[in-house]
Amino acid sequence: MHLFALGLNHHSAPVTLRERVAFQQDGLADALSQLVRQRPVREAAILSTCNRTELYCATESPAVVADWLADYHRVELAQISPHLFMLPRDAAVRHMFRVASGLDSMVLGEPQILGQMKQAARLAEEAGTLGTLLHKLFQRTFSVAKEVRSTTAIGANVVSMAAAAVRLSERIFASIGEQRVLFVGAGEMVELCAAHFAGCGPRQLTIANRTLERAEALAARFSGDAITLDALPEQLGRYDVVVSCTASPLPIIGLGMVERALKSRRHRPMVMVDLAVPRDIEAEIAKLDDVFLYTVDDLAQVVEAGIESRQQAVIDAEAIIADQVSQFLHWVEARDAVPAIRALRNRADELRQAELERALARLAKGEDPRAVIEALSQGLTxxxxxxxxxxLNRAEGEHVGEVSDLVRRLFNLDRS
Structure with missing residues (x-):
């Protein structure tokens, strides 16, 4: 039985392809049941998020899982094959540990993925596809993630512009969870920032873009809503945090627009983060009393301060994971020996039963108990x-030493 991980994620596939093989949460149990029913798969669990679709399985034929994934989503296997990764046992275990610990996330160290993995394990258990092997693996995965987060600073320091945007916003607002956040643009940097802010559970998350369809597609990934850039003047005052990053050659948000927004907000503070070069937000806006405007240079200072400590945290986390992978594989190998151990004990018990029956028969005839017990012990030995x-007797030539050494270790004999 082979343990492996198969799937695609933000490292291997674009969002347009990830969307096509994503699973709806309310349909995961049925999908798992289908997989084990239609393919020779003994155990299976599926992790499906906006950034990844991964299957963790125990089967003799890993290739059939890729085939099933394509069939289930009605896509050609040839379309997704170049983007699929298939990790065998050791690599699969390490991958799961890294994912749960936040080392493989778009946002390094983000905690949401651990909860998503726990949900994947629960759904697999409800579907009846979580056997002994995967159950043990998931439990060890959660334990490793807890150790990484509690003994390293993996989530404590900022090492990206997106994370820095959150950190600077938190200097003004104690809790992002109470704020409305607006993102202007729908490119990669906005996607990264949205992932960071979404992890804080904001009151509202909105994407504004020139093309509404693109804004809606990105907003849907974070349970947000979308507006067009034309709606900015009217809507801006509703938002506490505004993050902008477009390719516009001229500022999109001007001084007059923000002044009107502040008036409608009754001068409640507003954080504005301009990640664009050239700038999306007019520099004069920084002079307004109720606006905290941060540029790329401001964020770079925050990032620089966190890089050194985060690098050490990653090194520490990888060391923990390497040790835990070794321990888990030792458990797997010991588990592989269980059938041989069971057969050995069964054989010994058969011999014991035969000698016991012979001894009981002799006792029933009235023979001397001491002689019967002596004969039983000799016969069993x-x-x-x-x-x-x-x-040992059948060993020949150079194998005699190897066989002799093996028997000595097996029976714990004194080598002297």
Whole structure:
């Protein structure tokens, strides 16, 4: 039985392809049941988020899972194959540990993925596809993630512009969870920022873009809503945090627009983050009393301060994961020996039963109990030693030393 991980994520596939193979949460249990029913898969769990669709399975035929994934979503296998990764046992375990610890996330160290993995395990258990192997793996995964987060600073320091935008906003607002956040643009940087802010659970998350369709597609990933850039003058005053990053050659948000927004907000503070070069937000806006405007240079200072400590945290986290992978694989290998251990014990018990029945029969005839017990012990010893003795006697040439050493280790014999 092979343990492996298969799927695609933000490292291997664009969002347009990730969307096509994503699973709806309310349909995951049925999908898992289908997988184990239609393919020779013994255990399975599916992790499906906006950034990844990954399947963790135990099967003799890993290739059939990729085939099933394509069939289930009605896409050609050839279309997704170049973007799929298939990780065998050791690599699969390490991958799961890294994902749960936030080392493989678009937002390094983000905590939401751990909850999503726990949900994946629960759904697999409800579907009846979480067997002994995957159950143990998930439990170890959660334990590793907890150790990484509690003993390293993986989530404590800022190492990206997107994370810095959140950190600077938190200097003004104690809790992002109470604020409305507006993103202007729908490119990669806005996507990263939205992922960071979404992790804080804002009161509202909105994407404004020149093309409404593109804004709606990005907003849907974070359970937000969308507006066009034409609606900015009217809507701006509703938002506490505004993050802008477009390719516009001229500012999109001008001084007059913000002054009107502040008037409608009754001068409640507003954080504005301009990640665009050239700028999207007019520089004069920084002079307004109730606006806290941050530029790319401001964010760069925050990032620089966090890089050194975060790098050490990643090193520490990887060391923890490497050790835990080794421990889990040791458990798997010990589990592989269970059938042989069971067979050995069953064979020994058969020999014991045979000698016991012979002894009981002799006692029933009135023979001396001491002689019967002596004969029982000798008979049991002879039968138990028969196989290893034959194994030693059959060894020839250079194998004699190897066989002899093996038997000595097996029976814990004194080498002296």
């Amino acid at each position: 002879n039968k138990l030693m028969h196989a290893p003795t034959q194994y």
